Amino acid sequence: MPLVLFALLLGVVTYLMIRRFTAMTTTPVWMLWLVMMTPVLVLMMWVLVKGEEPPPAVLTYGLLILCPLLYAVMVLVGATTAQKDAAKAAIAARKTEGNTSAKPKAPPKPLTRDEETVLQRCFPWSVYYLQDIEYRPQAMICKGKLKAAPQDAYAAVQKNVQTSFGDRFLVLLREGLGDAPFFALVPNPQAKNAAAAEGLSRIQAERIRQMNAPAFRPVLALGLAIATLLTTTFVGALSFGGVTPEALQADPSLLKAGLAYGLSLMIILGVHEGGQYWATRHHHLKSTLPYFIPVPFFLGTFGAFMQTHSPIPNRRVLFDVGVTGPLAGLFVSLPILLWGLAQSTVIPLGDQSQLFNFESVDPTRSALLLLASKLTLGDLLVSGSAIQLHPLAISGCLGLIVTALNLMPVGQLDGGHIVHAMYGQRTAAVVSQVARLMMLALSFVYRDYLLWAILLLFIPAAEPALNDVSELNSLRDFVGLFALTLLVLIILPAPAALQGWLV
Known part of the structure; x- marks a missing residue:
């Protein structure tokens, strides 16, 4: 039932x-x-x-x-x-509309006739043959025919618009019907006096305030990092270090039993967010420092986050920001996982053995985890075995889970940005839906993923880049496919052939 x-x-x-x-x-x-x-x-x-x-x-x-x-x-x-x-x-x-005598009064244009003439000159016929300018609320749609490579056309038009109008507009390049790219000009919320000049709403004015707020707050970032180290060490001692609350209250020095878990988890999360922060700074994007979220229960933290306040200029930058964090975190997680597995204990497989039960982990639930376990434990790992994880292995396993969650090709997750950058916004929207439904189907077979699948339902859609037409190079395509392959190896169970070969 x-x-x-x-x-x-x-x-x-x-x-x-x-x-x-x-x-x-x-x-x-x-x-x-x-x-x-x-x-x-x-x-x-x-x-x-x-x-x-x-x-x-x-x-x-x-x-x-x-x-x-x-x-x-x-x-x-x-x-x-x-x-x-x-x-x-x-x-x-x-x-x-052409046959109707009484036409509705057109809304006022954001540009004067002279400014419209200047705008038309911003589109050289050799790169983009402008055919029509359509005025919409808070946007001007410039339709025409692309005559050059998307990145070259965008660079030329963006430079001309900036020369003629300063920072008044953001220039967007989008895919239209029939894959016919079009340009769009929208008011720049970071422009001087943008709210007054363009009549922006209160929400947009608040957005301006957030963008202009100081993004570099090292004291806050350091304080949250120290607090998170304390909470993860506290949880590690009580949950994975064999220390009772009474014993810890009587002897606070027992807190060091959770240091291996707390410190290793902080390193994994810190490298993940640090890699993403480096990518944003490398591409000259305005972003906050990584902020940890400490909690004195659960795993000791809800992870870390950072906010990017600058628009993403193109899909290559979107890809770099999306892929750097997960790969950096994974390359730290794997050595910690292998080190922890070497100190873990092989136990008989039981009814409670599953992927997220660290007292009795079933390594066959993840192909990558099974490979790492066999590489470390060797002949000790046989068919019908589970693993009681050492605190270091728990941190490494959590690193794999965090990497897989971020690599899910859904909305604003890093994986969503990767797929968007590789295949475009439309294909990414379809892939996002398929990924959500696949996780729901997978949660039917493996209940461990049910909460994960529900969480994916509430991930919002990603925002496109300014130049959302230019494609990636071959190296980035390869790295993206490699990252998505890692996702599959982490979340899908090992096939029977692999299980038979290893155990």
Whole structure:
């Protein structure tokens, strides 16, 4: 009965999420829902019929790969149809407006006639042949034909606009219908007197205040780091160091039992955020220092965060900022994990063994964890074994989990930025939906991922770069595929062939 209730809840959540994120496609919602629920329905029937017998790996992986691919194809086909319908509707609307004698009064233009002439001169015909300027609230859409490489065209137009209008406008380059790029000019919230000159709202004025606020607060960052070191050490001593609250109260020196966990976790999180901070400074973006979040329970911290207050200039910068943190954190997590596994204890596999139970971790739940465990423990790790993790190994395992969570190709997560930079905003939106639904399906098989899957539902969409058309080079594409491969190795269980070879 709980299995059926879980499937019903999952079906309702999936349906609501598909309805929310599929406005851009004409494919019926029920068809998309059926495709994404197929793995859940098939696996539920397997459990009801076969009981605890695990399903074949071919069936599980086949469903988790083929169904999202079919979903993506259906969304893209429906999106193409929607674009064609929208274009036809726009043509019909223009004809109707042309035949109407009483036209609505047009809103005032943000540019005078002379300024509009100056703007037209900002688009050299050799790089971008300007055909039309469409005025919209808080934006001017400049449509035409791209005659040069996107990065060259953007650089030329952006320089001309800055020369003619100063910092009054931000220049955007976007993909339009039929992959026809267009430019857009929006008021620059960081310009001098932007709120008064452009009539910005209170929310936008607050945004200006935040952008102009001092981003370099080393005292606050250092204080939070020290507090987080104390809370992680405290949690490490009580939860993983074998120290009771009474004993710690009687002898505070026992707090050092949690130092291995606390310090190693701080290093992993610090390197992750430090790598991202370095990437933002390398590309001359305004950002805050990394701030840790201390809590005296759970893991001792909710992680660390930093905010970027400058617009991302192009997809290459978006990629660098997104990929640097997770890879830097992973390259620190792996040595700490291997060091901790060497001091961990192999125990028999039990009913409570799972990925997030550090007292009895099932290494087969993660392909990368199984590889690391076999490399470290050797012949001690055999079939039917679990691992009781040393505090250092717990930190390393948490480092893998944090890396995988950040590499999820969803919204504003680092993985979402990576996929956006590699494939563009539209494809990234589809991949984001597929990733959410795949995690929901995976949580049906492995309940460890249920909270993770629910968390992904609330990740907001990512903001595009100013030049959101220029593509990455081959090296960045390779690094991006490598990062996404690491994600798969961390979150997916080891296939039976790998388990048989290692254990």
